[in-house]
Amino acid sequence: MADHVYKKIELVGSSPDGIEDAVKNALTRAQKTVRNMRWFEILETRGYLEEGKIAHWQVTLKVGFTLEG
Amino acid sequence: MADHVYKKIELVGSSPDGIEDAVKNALTRAQKTVRNMRWFEILETRGYLEEGKIAHWQVTLKVGFTLEG
Amino acid sequence: MADHVYKKIELVGSSPDGIEDAVKNALTRAQKTVRNMRWFEILETRGYLEEGKIAHWQVTLKVGFTLEG
Amino acid sequence: MADHVYKKIELVGSSPDGIEDAVKNALTRAQKTVRNMRWFEILETRGYLEEGKIAHWQVTLKVGFTLEG
Amino acid sequence: MADHVYKKIELVGSSPDGIEDAVKNALTRAQKTVRNMRWFEILETRGYLEEGKIAHWQVTLKVGFTLEG
Amino acid sequence: MADHVYKKIELVGSSPDGIEDAVKNALTRAQKTVRNMRWFEILETRGYLEEGKIAHWQVTLKVGFTLEG
Amino acid sequence: MADHVYKKIELVGSSPDGIEDAVKNALTRAQKTVRNMRWFEILETRGYLEEGKIAHWQVTLKVGFTLEG
Amino acid sequence: MADHVYKKIELVGSSPDGIEDAVKNALTRAQKTVRNMRWFEILETRGYLEEGKIAHWQVTLKVGFTLEG
Amino acid sequence: MADHVYKKIELVGSSPDGIEDAVKNALTRAQKTVRNMRWFEILETRGYLEEGKIAHWQVTLKVGFTLEG
Amino acid sequence: MADHVYKKIELVGSSPDGIEDAVKNALTRAQKTVRNMRWFEILETRGYLEEGKIAHWQVTLKVGFTLEG
Amino acid sequence: MADHVYKKIELVGSSPDGIEDAVKNALTRAQKTVRNMRWFEILETRGYLEEGKIAHWQVTLKVGFTLEG
Amino acid sequence: MADHVYKKIELVGSSPDGIEDAVKNALTRAQKTVRNMRWFEILETRGYLEEGKIAHWQVTLKVGFTLEG
Numbered sequence: 001m002a003d004h005v006y007k008k009i010e011l012v013g014s015s016p017d018g019i020e021d022a023v024k025n026a027l028t029r030a031q032k033t034v035r036n037m038r039w040f041e042i043l044e045t046r047g048y049l050e051e052g053k054i055a056h057w058q059v060t061l062k063v064g065f066t067l068e069g
Numbered sequence: 070m071a072d073h074v075y076k077k078i079e080l081v082g083s084s085p086d087g088i089e090d091a092v093k094n095a096l097t098r099a100q101k102t103v104r105n106m107r108w109f110e111i112l113e114t115r116g117y118l119e120e121g122k123i124a125h126w127q128v129t130l131k132v133g134f135t136l137e138g
Numbered sequence: 139m140a141d142h143v144y145k146k147i148e149l150v151g152s153s154p155d156g157i158e159d160a161v162k163n164a165l166t167r168a169q170k171t172v173r174n175m176r177w178f179e180i181l182e183t184r185g186y187l188e189e190g191k192i193a194h195w196q197v198t199l200k201v202g203f204t205l206e207g
Numbered sequence: 208m209a210d211h212v213y214k215k216i217e218l219v220g221s222s223p224d225g226i227e228d229a230v231k232n233a234l235t236r237a238q239k240t241v242r243n244m245r246w247f248e249i250l251e252t253r254g255y256l257e258e259g260k261i262a263h264w265q266v267t268l269k270v271g272f273t274l275e276g
Numbered sequence: 277m278a279d280h281v282y283k284k285i286e287l288v289g290s291s292p293d294g295i296e297d298a299v300k301n302a303l304t305r306a307q308k309t310v311r312n313m314r315w316f317e318i319l320e321t322r323g324y325l326e327e328g329k330i331a332h333w334q335v336t337l338k339v340g341f342t343l344e345g
Numbered sequence: 346m347a348d349h350v351y352k353k354i355e356l357v358g359s360s361p362d363g364i365e366d367a368v369k370n371a372l373t374r375a376q377k378t379v380r381n382m383r384w385f386e387i388l389e390t391r392g393y394l395e396e397g398k399i400a401h402w403q404v405t406l407k408v409g410f411t412l413e414g
Numbered sequence: 415m416a417d418h419v420y421k422k423i424e425l426v427g428s429s430p431d432g433i434e435d436a437v438k439n440a441l442t443r444a445q446k447t448v449r450n451m452r453w454f455e456i457l458e459t460r461g462y463l464e465e466g467k468i469a470h471w472q473v474t475l476k477v478g479f480t481l482e483g
Numbered sequence: 484m485a486d487h488v489y490k491k492i493e494l495v496g497s498s499p500d501g502i503e504d505a506v507k508n509a510l511t512r513a514q515k516t517v518r519n520m521r522w523f524e525i526l527e528t529r530g531y532l533e534e535g536k537i538a539h540w541q542v543t544l545k546v547g548f549t550l551e552g
Numbered sequence: 553m554a555d556h557v558y559k560k561i562e563l564v565g566s567s568p569d570g571i572e573d574a575v576k577n578a579l580t581r582a583q584k585t586v587r588n589m590r591w592f593e594i595l596e597t598r599g600y601l602e603e604g605k606i607a608h609w610q611v612t613l614k615v616g617f618t619l620e621g
Numbered sequence: 622m623a624d625h626v627y628k629k630i631e632l633v634g635s636s637p638d639g640i641e642d643a644v645k646n647a648l649t650r651a652q653k654t655v656r657n658m659r660w661f662e663i664l665e666t667r668g669y670l671e672e673g674k675i676a677h678w679q680v681t682l683k684v685g686f687t688l689e690g
Numbered sequence: 691m692a693d694h695v696y697k698k699i700e701l702v703g704s705s706p707d708g709i710e711d712a713v714k715n716a717l718t719r720a721q722k723t724v725r726n727m728r729w730f731e732i733l734e735t736r737g738y739l740e741e742g743k744i745a746h747w748q749v750t751l752k753v754g755f756t757l758e759g
Numbered sequence: 760m761a762d763h764v765y766k767k768i769e770l771v772g773s774s775p776d777g778i779e780d781a782v783k784n785a786l787t788r789a790q791k792t793v794r795n796m797r798w799f800e801i802l803e804t805r806g807y808l809e810e811g812k813i814a815h816w817q818v819t820l821k822v823g824f825t826l827e828g
Contacts, residue, residue: 007632007633008631008681010338011282011343012281014280018089031466039462042458042460044110046109047108048108067632074149074164074167077148077198079214079215079269080215080274082212083212088434098274099212099274115456118452121441131148133150136167143233144219146217146219158402165397165399175394176394177394184317185315192299192300200217202219205218205236225503244601245600247598247599247601248596249596249598251525252524252525253525254523255522256520259510286630288627288685294365295365321386323384324384325372325383325385328372330369333365336629350701351702352700352702353700353701353750355491355545358488359486375550405491412719412720419581419582420563422562422564424766424821425766425767425826426765426767426823428762428764439764444826474767492697493698494696494698502572528594529591532590537579540572557770558770558771560770614769639779641708641709641747660739661737661739662734665801666800670799673790710778713813717808717811727811729806729808732804
């Protein structure tokens with residue numbers, strides 16, 4: 001990792017199934033336009049309720065990726 | 070959401086099964102007395118150990134609900 | 139203020155007109171059920187956009203009030 | 208503590224005698240309306256001066272209590 | 277909001293007229309290149325002085341927008 | 346700005362009219378004894394209530410000024 | 415808990431399977447040398463990506479244990 | 484408090500006797516040069532050990548005072 | 553202090569008598585195994601209630617000690 | 622600076638030679654695609670060790686640049 | 691250090707040469723009017739760019755000094 | 760890094776020569792008793808003054824190392 005420069009972006013993903021799935025959904029979407037993603041850090045975990053049940057989990061994360069060349 | 074006023078309360082829930090279940094247990098209990106819960110934010114995640122195993126997970130969360138009328 | 143005990147609650151108010159109005163709307167609503175409100179502290183200021191314009195401002199605040207007798 | 212759900216509330220107590228007494232005064236007052244208080248956490252410690260002397264200490268604390276049944 | 281993935285970017289806007297206008301100026305500029313902006317959060321509020329008067333207010337904000345498709 | 350050394354001081358201003366006016370009142374007063382004020386940063390925004398209305402807004406700010414020579 | 419003195423240490427555990435498993439892996443390893451572990455607090459949750467997929471989750475936690483006698 | 488402008492300064496006081504005394508020692512010294520001190524807020528509490536005993540407590544505090552006229 | 557290297561450890565002490573005593577109890581226990589303790593910093597102050605009274609105070613602190621040779 | 626809108630991005634740079642060089646390496650790389658960079662703020666400083674020596678320093682920074690017209 | 695009362699002030703220094711030099715420049719200037727400076731703590735490190743190069747580093751620091759007599 | 764468990768310890772190092780050297784001195788000392796150190800994070804940077812000059816820089820850092828087997 002010594003020679004690389006990374007950029008970090010902030011994303012918000014969600015899922016009805018839980019925290020890990022909300023992260024995966026954000027990363028799957030980001031993959032379409034961002035190459036070389038290397039790591040992420042969870043910043044915030046929330047959820048939204050409908051009729052007393054958790055309708056979806058929502059996770060804010062930072063994702064680091066290598067800036068090529 | 071433009072016209073509403075919300076109140077936020079702080080709860081601590083626990084579960085032997087994991088983080089998401091600890092959140093659900095807090096919300097299920099809160100539901101008995103709080104109406105119109107809309108979202109939650111996780112503040113802190115802990116766990117308690119007995120004989121070297123995780124006996125229960127414990128999650129502190131803020132819950133926002135609509136103040137009616 | 140020496141002999142009093144205060145309680146602080148967390149509210150979220152909103153307004154299409156700006157930060158100060160969002161605070162006032164939260165306080166006006168709280169007044170219906172909370173007596174002896176003495177001060178507030180702004181925790182967070184947000185806004186929601188519709189078609190590129192700010193539809194409403196949203197302010198999270200803590201409100202302190204005297205616990206009587 | 209595994210099965211309980213707790214609620215946390217924020218209080219401000221004061222005393223001319225010191226930090227510990229300001230905490231106790233807040234708890235004594237809270238006891239009139241809150242049952243099953245279990246623990247507290249000090250968030251902030253302040254004091255107010257009159258003619259160059261500390262007139263009273265003021266402590267902000269969170270108190271956790273069990274939500275029954 | 278359940279199925280969306282959002283990206284958050286950080287902007288700094290300014291205005292001679294006050295905090296709300298500094299936010300609006302940042303959003304107006306961002307709109308030229310960012311579609312689907314949904315909300316913002318104020319991170320920091322500053323001001324710059326010239327000859328003892330506030331020449332302009334400067335607000336740092338995060339803006340969340342929907343990542344399409 | 347490359348060669349200057351700045352000092353920052355912390356002030357609290359207030360106003361019945363709103364956040365921006367509370368800042369201006371603090372700066373107007375500071376100007377009597379502090380020269381070369383260059384910028385400020387808002388740290389905290391509060392308000393005090395009397396009979397259910399906001400009697401005054403209170404803003405804590407840091408002010409940076411150039412140390413001459 | 416009244417008479418005990420606890421020490422807290424900071425650990426980082428990881429797992430390909432999720433947040434809870436990363437915590438358990440850290441605790442299982444710690445158990446080999448630390449007795450009387452009582453609770454943990456999650457400080458940070460990260461993940462590392464390989465070829466666009468989460469290769470492993472990584473959780474930083476503090477663990478509290480009783481100092482005997 | 485509506486019309487006043489306050490300045491806040493940061494002090495560090497110490498005492499062999501405890502936290503409250505360290506605060507008082509800082510205030511007693513400040514009084515020699517600062518008029519109209521109104522309140523303080525504790526920022527940090529430390530202590531220094533000599534031969535295994537607490538030689539003195541050390542408290543960092545902010546003190547607010549009224550800027551006259 | 554110029555040539556030394558210090559290590560800092562985190563401890564939790566408690567006492568029925570107050571904050572200072574909880575600190576002292578943690579230090580007394582640590583002394584059995586840690587030499588050359590030089591200073592401590594209070595991180596968190598809590599208390600536990602039994603039947604509406606404070607059963608014990610609990611203080612989390614960091615302790616710095618010199619690493620010899 | 623009164624009329625500008627700035628965007629801030631987060632970068633991570635590294636260098637075997639020290640903190641300032643890690644910053645410069647991040648800026649040199651960013652320059653290839655970002656115009657009008659105006660300032661940066663260091664968020665985090667880390668280092669990685671190989672065989673007991675610092676192999677490279679790693680600095681996370683925010684960089685602000687002017688959004689043109 | 692047991693009997694002293696300290697005051698802490700906040701300064702911003704800068705240098706084209708690096709972080710340590712920016713600190714030294716702030717201290718050199720402060721020395722003209724502040725006696726008995728004892729320690730400093732770095733709060734924030736920034737830099738300003740001109741034509742893609744670091745024109746100067748800028749460091750915000752707190753400086754503690756003994757209040758005499 | 761996927762299968763490892765790490766422990767993090769907190770150290771304070773110092774040097775008359777600057778920030779990087781204070782870090783190196785802490786790591787050199789730690790190496791005598793800690794194996795497999797992998798990374799560090801700077802938490803705090805301070806300095807101590809004697810007769811108006813920086814006598815030594817002091818850096819607090821966390822060091823992560825692999826827990827073997």
